[in-house]
Structures are given as structure tokens and as C-alpha cells.
Amino acid sequence: MPETTYVKAVNAAMAKAMREDERVFVLGEDVAEGGPYTTTAGLAEEFGVERVINTPISESAIAGVAVGAAQSGMRPLLEIMFIDFITLALDQVVNQAAKAHFMSGGQLSVPMVLRTQGGAGTRGGAQHSQSLEAWLTHIPGLKIVMPSTAADAGGLLASAIEDPNPVVFIENKTLYFRREQVEDEIEPVPLGRARVAREGGDVTIVALSRLVGDALSAAERLAAEGVGAEVIDPRTLVPLDLETIVGSVEKTNRLVIAHEAVEHGGFGAEILAEVQAVAFDHLDAPIERVGAPFAPIPLSPPLEDDYIPNADDVYSAVRSVLR
Amino acid sequence: MWRIRHFEEQVGVLKRADQVHGLIHLSVGQEGVSASVCTQLRDDDPVYSGHRAHGHCIAKGAPLERILAELMGRDGGLCRGLGGSMHLVDVEHGFMGATGVVGGNIPMALGSALAGRLRGGDQVAVVFFGDGAVQAGHFNESINLATLWGLPLILVCENNGFAEFTPRSAHTNVERVSDVVAPYEVERETVDGNDVLAVWEAFGRFLAEARKGSGPFLLECLTHRLRGHYEGDPGKYREAIAKADWQEKDPILRLQRHGVSEGWFSEDDVAAVERESLAEIEKAEQFARESPFPDQRLIAELVYA
Numbered sequence: 001m002p003e004t005t006y007v008k009a010v011n012a013a014m015a016k017a018m019r020e021d022e023r024v025f026v027l028g029e030d031v032a033e034g035g036p037y038t039t040t041a042g043l044a045e046e047f048g049v050e051r052v053i054n055t056p057i058s059e060s061a062i063a064g065v066a067v068g069a070a071q072s073g074m075r076p077l078l079e080i081m082f083i084d085f086i087t088l089a090l091d092q093v094v095n096q097a098a099k100a101h102f103m104s105g106g107q108l109s110v111p112m113v114l115r116t117q118g119g120a121g122t123r124g125g126a127q128h129s130q131s132l133e134a135w136l137t138h139i140p141g142l143k144i145v146m147p148s149t150a151a152d153a154g155g156l157l158a159s160a161i162e163d164p165n166p167v168v169f170i171e172n173k174t175l176y177f178r179r180e181q182v183e184d185e186i187e188p189v190p191l192g193r194a195r196v197a198r199e200g201g202d203v204t205i206v207a208l209s210r211l212v213g214d215a216l217s218a219a220e221r222l223a224a225e226g227v228g229a230e231v232i233d234p235r236t237l238v239p240l241d242l243e244t245i246v247g248s249v250e251k252t253n254r255l256v257i258a259h260e261a262v263e264h265g266g267f268g269a270e271i272l273a274e275v276q277a278v279a280f281d282h283l284d285a286p287i288e289r290v291g292a293p294f295a296p297i298p299l300s301p302p303l304e305d306d307y308i309p310n311a312d313d314v315y316s317a318v319r320s321v322l323r
Numbered sequence: 324m325w326r327i328r329h330f331e332e333q334v335g336v337l338k339r340a341d342q343v344h345g346l347i348h349l350s351v352g353q354e355g356v357s358a359s360v361c362t363q364l365r366d367d368d369p370v371y372s373g374h375r376a377h378g379h380c381i382a383k384g385a386p387l388e389r390i391l392a393e394l395m396g397r398d399g400g401l402c403r404g405l406g407g408s409m410h411l412v413d414v415e416h417g418f419m420g421a422t423g424v425v426g427g428n429i430p431m432a433l434g435s436a437l438a439g440r441l442r443g444g445d446q447v448a449v450v451f452f453g454d455g456a457v458q459a460g461h462f463n464e465s466i467n468l469a470t471l472w473g474l475p476l477i478l479v480c481e482n483n484g485f486a487e488f489t490p491r492s493a494h495t496n497v498e499r500v501s502d503v504v505a506p507y508e509v510e511r512e513t514v515d516g517n518d519v520l521a522v523w524e525a526f527g528r529f530l531a532e533a534r535k536g537s538g539p540f541l542l543e544c545l546t547h548r549l550r551g552h553y554e555g556d557p558g559k560y561r562e563a564i565a566k567a568d569w570q571e572k573d574p575i576l577r578l579q580r581h582g583v584s585e586g587w588f589s590e591d592d593v594a595a596v597e598r599e600s601l602a603e604i605e606k607a608e609q610f611a612r613e614s615p616f617p618d619q620r621l622i623a624e625l626v627y628a
Binding site: 025050068074076109 | 369371400402406410412414420422423424427430431433437439442460467468625628
């Protein structure tokens with residue numbers, strides 16, 4: 001099996017879509033230069049700067065351009081370089097893209113993908129490291145994707161590009177360069193279907209993005225102690241594959257939800273509420289959440305390392321629900 | 324223009340009777356701009372508008388009865404009653420959408436212009452906005468992008484001197500919108516927006532150039548709205564225009580006087596147009612009243628495409 005990385009899988013999915021569909025084009029800051037993480041490297045060389053469009057630092061306008069182009073029949077792939085900057089594009093994402101189909105009585109659709117990346121761990125400080133996905137999951141009309149592996153990044157991006165709705169595709173910068181074995185051809189992964197990353201019968205861990213790796217590490221440690229942890233990666237937050245999560249909880253009777261975002265108001269709260277509403281009788285312990293503290297992300301390396309939720313935190317949460 | 328005037332006057336009546344819903348922003352007094360611009364466009368030329376959109380939507384060709392049904396929240400409305408006055412859309416006639424967020428339509432119009440260019444068509448995108456939108460960040464970002472990319476886009480500013488309740492002078496030191504874009508060397512013109520022929524001529528000139536792929540262009544139309552910012556606003560922020568002055572300025576009456584004196588049409592022709600328009604509004608209202616409210620299930624059906 002060939003080896004690839006998350007960033008290469010994202011890049012390859014975009015290139016494949018651009019080869020197959022002339023309506024697909026890329027726009028964003030520095031995209032023709034490959035961007036800070038090389039996600040768009042080589043695209044301008046292959047497809048020209050007419051289809052790989054460098055933009056000024058104007059997040060509001062370029063998001064609007066993507067919406068207008070999408071509802072005029074194109075398939076824009078908009079890159080917002082850091083999710084922290086999506087604040088500047090939110091009018092277009094929330095008020096325009098998400099609602100155009102609905103408000104027009106179904107006349108318009110906005111088949112655009114807004115690719116961005118979040119996550120701490122690179123000493124980026126509080127404005128280049130956030131995990132802001134929960135805000136976006138609150139907006140009807142948007143689909144929200146957060147892949148944790150290279151295969152899923154490539155496969156989900158292919159599906160996101162095909163989707164007739166606005167999709168926010170949230171990558172994680174610390175996952176970009178991890179090596180991973182993949183199939184010869186990365187197949188599209190449907191939106192709205194969770195992946196069971198590890199099977200187990202004693203506790204369910206639902207983990208998002210970077211925390212999937214941490215959950216798997218915790219599961220290894222738990223296995224050595226005789227505890228079978230099932231790790232589920234929802235992969236898309238909207239639509240959410242509640243069925244797979246609930247099915248697992250009905251088997252294990254215990255649930256831990258782990259994400260890098262601030263725990264307070266994080267998407268874990270939504271998963272928790274939805275699970276307890278339908279599976280309360282199956283739960284043998286209160287659901288535990290793992291997330292970052294209610295504070296901006298610090299720069300100082302030891303403080304940042306301590307701030308980010310990790311495998312130890314997941315392990316402790318599992319131990320707590322097993323008590 | 325009479326169709327727009329009569330339509331909006333009736334909407335005002337219906338608003339007071341609580342038959343049309345939501346915030347209603349009328350463009351009474353500004354019809355000359357809508358008519359002069361939209362009637363020169365093709366169905367496949369995308370047009371974007373803001374919160375004061377009825378005139379643009381009518382002039383672009385949307386059926387009156389479906390606009391009125393939309394304002395009344397009926398299933399027969401353009402958007403099946405889900406959008407309302409500030410969110411009118413009629414894709415069939417290239418009316419790509421009104422928006423309730425001031426200036427939010429401007430980058431979207433750029434996107435439509437870019438789409439046209441990427442597909443290799445000769446469509447021209449047009450976006451209407453008021454002078455209030457010019458102080459918003461996305462206007463300035465968009466002007467920069469439009470000029471950088473040379474998009475076939477015509478920006479039509481209806482400068483009625485008021486941003487919501489506040490005169491332009493209280494929001495900016497730059498009196499003319501055309502001066503705001505001067506550093507970008509946008510081809511631009513400021514015209515009397517109540518002079519239908521002046522707007523027609525200036526827009527037509529820009530349109531011919533844009534059709535060949537060049538742009539952007541900015542047409543600033545100095546105009547006046549007779550109504551408040553929205554129907555029922557407190558309205559104490561400006562002096563009412565004297566009736567005699569308005570007779571002089573009214574874009575419809577001006578064109579009529581001119582047309583009759585030039586022998587383009589007669590007083591009788593004008594009266595016939597008015598009668599036809601009133602009859603059309605009456606029929607539109609009947610259609611809208613008979614149209615049912617949408618089914619509750621429509622909400623869940625239309626969240627995603």
C-alpha cells in the first residue's frame with residue numbers, strides 16, 4: 001500500500017476534482033503559491049492561475065465571491081488560511097451561503113467547499129490555533145466535516161466537492177504531515193457516516209479530528225489494562241451519524257466525548273445531549289467530556305502543551321466513567 | 324415605472340393592513356434607476372440587490388403576482404414564502420437575489436461575474452446598493468478585487484442621501500460615492516438618478532463596454548426616496564419634500580412630460596399605461612390572496628439542496 005500524508009491527500013482530491021470537472025476552481029490567500037502548509041502546491045502549475053486564484057487578504061469579499069460563483073453554476077474551493085480568520089467571512093458563510101437555498105424557495109444552491117484548518121500545538125498563539133467548529137454546526141444549511149486521517153481527508157473532500165450544499169471542511173494543521181498507508185486510490189467517503197476506528201465492548205470514545213489519535217493511544221493503554229474501548233470518529237459533525245454512536249453506547253453503556261475545542265459550548269455538548277435523549281436507559285455512568293479549558297490558547301510551550309487535551313485526559317475520563 | 328410605483332404604493336397599504344409581512348423598504352421615488360438599468364439587461368445577466376429590492380426585481384422581469392405573494396408569505400411566492408421582501412430571488416429572470424445585509428450582495432455579484440468569465444460567456448453582472456453600503460468593509464474589499472480582476476460588473480449606487488435614518492454627511496466625509504472609488508481608477512459617473520434618460524444613457528454606455536468583457540464600472544445615481552427607511556419608521560429624521568418640488572423631480576412625471584413634448588407618446592398613452600398597471604396590481608393581489616400559506620413540511624425540505 002502506498003504511503004501518503006493528510007496534506008497530500010487533500011491536495012490530490014482537489015487536483016482530481018479539477019481534472020474531472022471544469023467548474024471546480026480554487027481561490028484563497030497564497031493558494032497559487034501552495035499556501036503555508038503546501039495544501040495547494042502544484043495546482044497553479046497544473047491548472048493555471050485562472051483556476052487557482054490568489055486573492056488579497058479580504059476574507060469577507062472572497063467568501064462572497066465563492067458564494068456568488070457557486071450559485072452561478074461553479075464549484076469553488078475557497079481556502080480560509082486559518083479558521084481563526086473565518087470570523088471575517090462569517091456574514092457570507094452564515095447569512096448568505098447557508099440560507100440561499102432555503103430563502104430562495106429552492107431556486108438557488110451553493111455548492112462550495114470552504115476549506116480551512118484549525119488546531120493548536122504549533123505555538124501559533126491564540127489567534128492561529130483555535131477550534132471553532134461548534135459555531136458553524138449551529139447554522140442550518142451548512143455541512144461540517146472534520147477528518148482525522150489522510151484517507152478520510154481525501155475521501156471526504158471528494159464528497160464535499162460533489163455535494164450541492166456549502167460544506168465547511170476543517171483540517172488540522174498538526175495532522176498534515178503524518179505518514180499513513182492508504183489504498184492505491186482514495187475512494188470518496190460519504191458525508192454523514194462515522195468511522196469505527198477501533199472496536200471494543202467496555203466504553204465508547206467519540207473523538208474529533210486530532211483527538212482521534214489520542215483516543216486510540218488511550219485505548220491501547222486501556223487494552224493493556226483489560227478494558228475494551230471502542231473509538232468512533234464521526235468525521236462529519238453535520239450531518240452527524242448518531243446511529244453509529246448510539247449503537248456503540250447501547251453495547252458499551254459508557255461514553256466519553258473528546259475534542260480539542262474549548263469544552264464549554266463545544267460540539268461534545270451536542271453529542272452528549274443527543275445521545276442521552278435516545279439512550280439514557282443504556283447509560284451506566286454520566287457521560288464525560290474532554291476538551292480544552294475555558295481560556296484562550298497560550299503561547300508559552302509548556303503552557304500550550306498542557307492546554308491541549310491529550311491521550312492522558314481521554315484515559316482519565318474513561319477511568320472516571322468506569323468507576 | 325408605473326408598475327413599480329403602483330406595486331409599492333399598494334404594498335404600503337397592505338403593510339398597514341398587516342397583509343404583507345416583515346420589514347418593508349419601499350423605493351418610491353427611485354423607480355427611474357431600476358427601470359433604466361434592468362430593462363437593458365438580458366435574462367442571463369445576473370442582478371443582485373439589497374433590502375430595497377422590489378423595483379429591481381420587477382424591472383428585471385419577475386411576475387408581480389409572485390413578488391406580492393412572496394411578501395404575503397404565500398406558497399405561490401417567488402421563494403414559496405420563505406424569503407420575503409428582503410430576500411427576493413427569481414433565477415429564471417436572472418434576479419439572483421436581494422439581501423438584508425447591507426453590502427453583502429456586492430462580493431456575490433463579483434462571484435457571478437467571475438463565474439461568467441470562467442465559463443467564457445458575455446454576461447454582465449449588476450449589483451444595486453445604497454450609499455449606506457459604501458462605508459461597509461465588504462464594499463471596499465470588493466472594489467479592490469473587481470478592479471484587480473477587471474470583472475465585467477456594473478455597480479449601481481442609488482445614493483438617496485440617507486443610510487437608514489442618518490444623512491450621508493454623518494457617516495462619511497466623502498460626499499460622492501464615485502469619489503470613494505477614484506483611487507482604483509474605476510470608470511465611473513454620477514448622474515441625476517431621477518432623470519431616466521440620463522441613467523439609461525450612462526448605464527447603456529457602461530453595459531456596452533462590460534459586454535465586451537471589461538469592467539468594473541460604477542454608476543452613482545443621485546435620487547430621493549419619498550418613504551421612510553422602512554414602512555412605519557419614525558420618519559422624523561428629514562424634512563418632507565414639498566409637493567411642488569416633487570412634481571418637478573418625480574422621475575416618472577419628468578419622463579412623461581419629456582416624452583409627450585417630444586411626441587414619443589401622448590397623454591392618453593400615459594393614462595393607458597397607468598390604468599393597465601393598476602389593473603395588473605389588482606390581479607396580482609387577487610393571485611396572492613388566493614395562494615395558500617406554505618406547508619410546514621417545507622421548512623425541513625429546503626434546509627439542504
